[in-house]
Amino acid sequence: MKELIETVVKALVDLPDEVTVTEASDDRTITYVLSVNKDDMGKIIGKQGRVIKSIRTVVYAAGTGLNKRIHLEINE
Structure with a gap:
């Protein structure tokens, strides 16, 4: 799962x-913290959080x- 998140981001x-x-x-x-x-x-969050919401869905x-x-x- 960790590799999936890294690949997408x-x-x-x-x-x-x-x-x-x-x-x-x-x-x-299981909590994954992305830095x-x-x-x-801004590229990860996207407009109105759409990108991060899509990543979370996947x-x-x-x-x-x-x-x-x-x-x-x-992580900010």
Whole structure:
């Protein structure tokens, strides 16, 4: 899942080397924290949050078989 997030985000930003995804999990949830360069933040969020919403939809769909809740957060 971490690789999926990195692949999608690196295609959208100008500085793909600065994209990092960290994972934290407990018994019910898996939380992914996405960090990008400050200049690329707007490209990830998109107008009215449409891009990040689409990325979250793909990640949630890919994680349906894990039987855990998945959260994707952006680190500012």
